[in-house]
Amino acid sequence: MKILVTGAAGFIGFHLADRLVREGHNVVALDNLNDYYAVSLKQARVEQLSGVPFHRIDISDLASLETLFTRERFTHVVNLAAQAGVRHSVDHPHEYGHSNLTGFLNLLDVCKRHDVEHLLYASSSSVYGRQKTLPFRETDPVDQPASIYAATKRANEMMAYSYADLHRLPSTGMRFFTVYGPWGRPDMAPCLFAASLLRGDPIELFNHGRMARDFTYIDDVIECIVRLLPLPPKPAPTPNLERRAPHEIYNLGRGKPIALLDFVDTLEKRLGTTAIRHFKQMQPGDVEQTWADTHKLRSLIHYTPQVTLEQGIDHFVTWLLEYRRLVLEAMTA
Numbered sequence: 001m002k003i004l005v006t007g008a009a010g011f012i013g014f015h016l017a018d019r020l021v022r023e024g025h026n027v028v029a030l031d032n033l034n035d036y037y038a039v040s041l042k043q044a045r046v047e048q049l050s051g052v053p054f055h056r057i058d059i060s061d062l063a064s065l066e067t068l069f070t071r072e073r074f075t076h077v078v079n080l081a082a083q084a085g086v087r088h089s090v091d092h093p094h095e096y097g098h099s100n101l102t103g104f105l106n107l108l109d110v111c112k113r114h115d116v117e118h119l120l121y122a123s124s125s126s127v128y129g130r131q132k133t134l135p136f137r138e139t140d141p142v143d144q145p146a147s148i149y150a151a152t153k154r155a156n157e158m159m160a161y162s163y164a165d166l167h168r169l170p171s172t173g174m175r176f177f178t179v180y181g182p183w184g185r186p187d188m189a190p191c192l193f194a195a196s197l198l199r200g201d202p203i204e205l206f207n208h209g210r211m212a213r214d215f216t217y218i219d220d221v222i223e224c225i226v227r228l229l230p231l232p233p234k235p236a237p238t239p240n241l242e243r244r245a246p247h248e249i250y251n252l253g254r255g256k257p258i259a260l261l262d263f264v265d266t267l268e269k270r271l272g273t274t275a276i277r278h279f280k281q282m283q284p285g286d287v288e289q290t291w292a293d294t295h296k297l298r299s300l301i302h303y304t305p306q307v308t309l310e311q312g313i314d315h316f317v318t319w320l321l322e323y324r325r326l327v328l329e330a331m332t333a
């Protein structure tokens with residue numbers, strides 16, 4: 001396999017590129033290093049990726065992608081480059097059009113023209129919107145996104161399907177559920193809470209703390225991606241079936257929702273401090289609960305996430321304390 005990881009300066013992309021290169025794979029990293037959050041944190045991640053060629057390219061730049069694909073001849077592409085963040089999307093919708101729609105379309109097109117064997121791409125649990133039926137299954141209706149971010153993620157799934165159907169480009173959409181761990185994102189609750197706890201600042205708990213997330217530890221997410229890589233969906237499982245698009249979607253979560261307040265309690269215990277809790281209204285675009293049904297993925301890759309909340313928070317805090325200065329500076333940038 002010759003693997004392109006896009007968004008490799010980001011949280012999940014960095015961990016994936018790191019794991020792949022450690023296992024001796026031929027990996028190339030791409031990111032535009034945008035300033036949605038501190039570029040210093042993205043650069044620090046890239047610096048850890050010694051031995052991985054890095055290209056500063058924006059996926060909305062089709063000509064640069066074309067040049068890279070012509071030269072490198074990738075067999076596998078994992079697209080983790082995107083404008084992330086539900087709340088940010090409420091006031092900055094165009095950033096999502098740029099990276100998640102135009103950029104993703106460009107990637108589909110170069111993957112098609114260069115006969116990529118398998119494109120994996122990040123989708124999100126947010127496609128389930130405010131659905132009340134739990135846990136979320138891949139077969140559930142997903143036509144009422146609660147934010148423009150979620151709408152672009154659902155659009156990605158449909159765009160990938162159409163390329164699989166029309167052009168036979170095998171692709172797999174991964175619906176991630178609140179990933180956390182070392183080198184995590186400063187705009188997400190684990191980093192926001194931990195930084196406030198370290199500084200003695202109050203933490204904001206939206207919907208008066210009545211929230212639950214299917215928090216999934218980063219190593220478990222990476223294990224699932226690594227197992228999915230060599231398994232491109234097949235055009236038709238049996239000779240008698242009708243022509244079928246080689247496209248699949250999987251929930252990629254732990255399958256056990258955790259109340260936000262329990263997450264805070266566990267973080268407090270590990271840090272040995274007590275949070276000042278500010279209870280707030282629900283934020284626009286947000287949802288109360290996420291919970292992944294993981295049967296479909298488990299039956300394919302035979303892996304169940306292993307890391308408990310206590311273990312995950314322990315690893316996260318160990319990293320946070322080691323890189324305290326970098327993280328706290330990133331949080332104020």
Ligand SMILES: NC(=O)c1ccc[n+]([C@@H]2O[C@H](COP(=O)([O-])OP(=O)(O)OC[C@H]3O[C@@H](n4cnc5c(N)ncnc54)[C@H](O)[C@@H]3O)[C@@H](O)[C@H]2O)c1
Nearest residue numbers: 007009010011012032034058059081082099122176178179
């Ligand atoms: N972290 C989670 O809990 C979570 C949950 C659901 C879905 N996702 C999705 O997973 C993917 C990775 O998420 P993450 O948490 O690592 O986010 P991240 O923001 O840390 O990483 C994304 C990276 O993509 C890069 N990028 C953005 N637009 C780009 C463009 N136009 N061209 C090139 N690079 C670009 C950014 O600079 C960033 O480094 C995203 O698609 C995100 O929406 C993440």
